[in-house]
Structure formats: structure tokens, C-alpha cells
Amino acid sequence: MSAQVNIFLLLFGGLQGLLLSLLLFKKKAFRTGYLFLIGYLLVMILQITLKVMSKMWLTGNMMPLYALSYQLPFLYGPFVYLFVRQVIGQRSVILRDLIHFMPVIAVIIHLVFDDAYHYTPSLLIPLFDLKSRLVLQLVSLASYHAAAMYYWYSYQKDLKNKFSDLQKIRLGWLKKFIYGSFIVCMLIAVVIYLMYLWFPHHQDVRFGFVALTIFIYWISFSAWNQPEIFSVIRGFANEPVQAGIPKLIVHRSAKKYSNSGLSEGVIKKIIARLETIIQKNKLFLEADLTIDKLASDIPCSKHHLSQVLNDVLDKSFYDYINHYRVEEARQLLIDPGKAGYKISSIAYDAGFNSVSTFNEVFRKFTGLTPSQFRKKPSQQARQQRV
Numbered sequence: 006m007s008a009q010v011n012i013f014l015l016l017f018g019g020l021q022g023l024l025l026s027l028l029l030f031k032k033k034a035f036r037t038g039y040l041f042l043i044g045y046l047l048v049m050i051l052q053i054t055l056k057v058m059s060k061m062w063l064t065g066n067m068m069p070l071y072a073l074s075y076q077l078p079f080l081y082g083p084f085v086y087l088f089v090r091q092v093i094g095q096r097s098v099i100l101r102d103l104i105h106f107m108p109v110i111a112v113i114i115h116l117v118f119d120d121a122y123h124y125t126p127s128l129l130i131p132l133f134d135l136k137s138r139l140v141l142q143l144v145s146l147a148s149y150h151a152a153a154m155y156y157w158y159s160y161q162k163d164l165k166n167k168f169s170d171l172q173k174i175r176l177g178w179l180k181k182f183i184y185g186s187f188i189v190c191m192l193i194a195v196v197i198y199l200m201y202l203w204f205p206h207h208q209d210v211r212f213g214f215v216a217l218t219i220f221i222y223w224i225s226f227s228a229w230n231q232p233e234i235f236s237v238i239r240g241f242a243n244e245p246v247q248a249g250i251p252k253l254i255v256h257r258s259a260k261k262y263s264n265s266g267l268s269e270g271v272i273k274k275i276i277a278r279l280e281t282i283i284q285k286n287k288l289f290l291e292a293d294l295t296i297d298k299l300a301s302d303i304p305c306s307k308h309h310l311s312q313v314l315n316d317v318l319d320k321s322f323y324d325y326i327n328h329y330r331v332e333e334a335r336q337l338l339i340d341p342g343k344a345g346y347k348i349s350s351i352a353y354d355a356g357f358n359s360v361s362t363f364n365e366v367f368r369k370f371t372g373l374t375p376s377q378f379r380k381k382p383s384q385q386a387r388q389q390r391v
């Protein structure tokens with residue numbers, strides 16, 4: 006009975022993983038890092054499939070594939086690292102990246118082309134020895150996940166002043182993904198070791214593979230609940246809205262820049278140009294707008310723009326851009342012609358890529374959720390006069 010329950014849970018995980026992989030493959034044009042995530046999921050699906058199949062049938066009919074099943078944990082780490090690196094850094098995939106998969110590639114070549122039943126090359130012996138293989142797998146998993154986490158940490162340090170809400174949400178999910186993957190993959194490596202060590206006894210340990218199903222469903226839930234994590238959606242207002250975006254007024258002196266190389270005149274020019282291109286060109290409607298792009302359009306250096314935003318206007322890049330997005334959303338919400346628009350449509354048309362973040366930021370700036378703001382005309386009018 007317990008074996009049937011385990012098979013049932015694993016089959017559900019494998020099916021869900023396959024559906025998720027197909028979904029991500031359709032979206033690969035938006036994120037090339039999806040290919041590594043798809044590879045990661047396919048390894049999990051293969052791991053699940055091999056555990057559902059009869060061990061006796063596999064050893065009798067597909068021994069190379071059965072032997073390969075013990076090597077699959079070597080693939081999880083490289084896929085996670087390359088996925089995180091690609092999504093964060095958008096680095097080009099190069100042939101040299103195959104080096105991360107060389108242990109498994111070497112094992113496959115040996116199993117397919119050599120007499121694997123009677124001879125094992127000395128370099129591959131640690132990969133087939135039970136204890137040394139477990140140690141190597143745990144080291145591989147720990148190293149690659151640590152590298153992915155280091156890459157994530159190095160990238161997010163300047164997040165507040167450099168990126169919009171979409172990148173922030175995506176990085177938050179990536180952190181959870183790295184930690185979750187590390188726990189699940191380490192567990193799977195240990196379960197494989199114990200099943201081989203204890204066979205044919207204590208086979209209830211195989212329930213540990215259900216962790217793969219749980220993790221696959223968590224990724225699927227993330228794709229359903231926060232689709233902006235896995236796609237790039239740009240929303241622009243197709244119709245002009247009434248003017249009313251208030252200008253930001255500088256109340257503080259710019260003298261604190263006397264030692265920074267920025268004169269008061271240069272500061273005023275940067276602010277004037279900044280407000281002109283923001284209000285005239287509505288750059289804040291670009292969902293993936295960065296401080297680098299904004300600085301190049303002024304033009305000035307990113308460092309000088311960051312100084313002006315933080316120390317003169319007393320706003321981070323993130324808050325400055327969202328100020329205008331919220332003002333745009335307020336205009337859209339009170340526009341009679343858009344009374345039938347959903348909140349999600351308003352969010353995308355105002356430059357946001359996440360409905361949940363739109364709700365959070367809108368409430369931060371106005372004290373109301375978008376729905377509450379739309380339902381209270383008198384309060385809208387008061388806020389319009391502020």
C-alpha cells in the first residue's frame with residue numbers, strides 16, 4: 006500500500022514537471038535561462054520516472070539507464086548555477102559551460118560504449134563507489150548552490166538604487182529557489198545512498214523522493230501566482246491621460262556636493278533634464294527601466310544621477326520611478342473611459358510588472374489600495390488636489 010501511495014505521488018510530480026517544462030519552453034524567447042531550468046526539471050522528471058519503474062525490469066532490460074540514475078544528483082548543481090547566472094547576468098551560453106556536466110557525460114560514454122559490467126576506468130571509480138559518490142555529490146551540490154547564492158548576493162547589493170520592482174521580485178524568488186533546491190537535492194542524494202545501502206530493507210526511505218514532487222509543485226505555484234517572475238510583460242497606456250503629475254520640488258540645498266565634483270548649476274541641470282524626460286517621454290512606463298538607461302538619456306553618469314536622487318531629491322531610484330507610476334495609475338483609475346479596466350490592466354499600463362507589487366506600492370504612496378482608491382471619489386478628489 007505504501008509503495009502505491011509513493012508511486013501515485015511521484016507520478017503526479019512527474020506529470021506536473023512535464024507540463025511546467027512545456028510552459029517554460031514556450032516562454033524561452035523571453036528568458037534564455039529557462040533552458041537551464043527546463044534541463045533541471047527534466048532531470049527531476051527522469052529521477053522520478055526511474056523510481057516509479059520496476060527495479061528488476063530496469064536492471065534486466067536497461068542497465069545503463071538504471072546505473073545512470075545514481076549519477077543524476079551531479080546534474081542538479083550545474084543546472085541551478087547556470088540558470089541563476091543566466092537569469093541575473095544574461096551571459097551568453099558558451100561551449101565551455103559543458104565542463105560543468107563532464108562527470109555525467111564521462112559516465113554516459115562509459116556506460117554506452119565500454120564494457121561497464123567488467124571494467125571501470127580509474128578516473129571514474131569514485132563515481133561508482135557508493136560512499137565516495139555520495140561525498141562527491143554532496144560537495145558538488147553544496148559548491149554549485151553556494152556559487153549561485155554568491156552570484157545572487159553580489160548582484161542584489163545595488164538593487165534598491167538600480168532596478169525596478171520586477172527585478173526585485175524575480176531576485177526574491179531566485180533566493181527561495183536556490184535554498185529550496187539545495188535542501189531537496191541534498192535530500193535526494195542521501196536517499197539514493199540509503200536505498201542502495203539498505204536494499205532490500207528499510208525501503209520506506211524512498212518516500213524522500215516525494216520532495217521532488219513538492220518542489221516541482223512549488224515552482225509551478227510560483228509560475229501561476231506570480232507569472233511576472235517567468236516572463237516580461239510590458240504594458241503601455243494606449244491613450245493619453247489628463248495631465249496632473251506633480252513635479253518634484255527640491256527643498257534642500259545642493260551644497261553638500263561641494264566636494265563631489267558636482268556644482269549647484271550641474272545639479273539643477275540634471276534635475277531639470279530628469280523631470281523633463283520623465284514627464285515628457287514617460288520613461289517610467291518602461292517596466293524594465295534601469296538607472297543606467299535613465300542616466301544615458303539625461304545624459305550624465307549613473308553615479309551623479311544616483312547622488313542627485315538620493316541626496317538632493319531624497320529618493321531612491323526605485324521610489325522615484327514608482328512615484329510617477331503611482332501618479333499615472335491614479336489618473337487611469339479616475340478616468341471614466343477606463344472604468345471597466347481591471348486593476349491588473351491599470352498596473353501594467355502604469356509601468357508595473359506585478360499586480361501584488363502594484364498594490365503594495367500604491368498603498369505606500371496613497372494610503373489606499375487601488376480598489377479602495379477607485380471606490381472613493383471624494384478621497385480621490387482630495388488626493389488630486391494635494
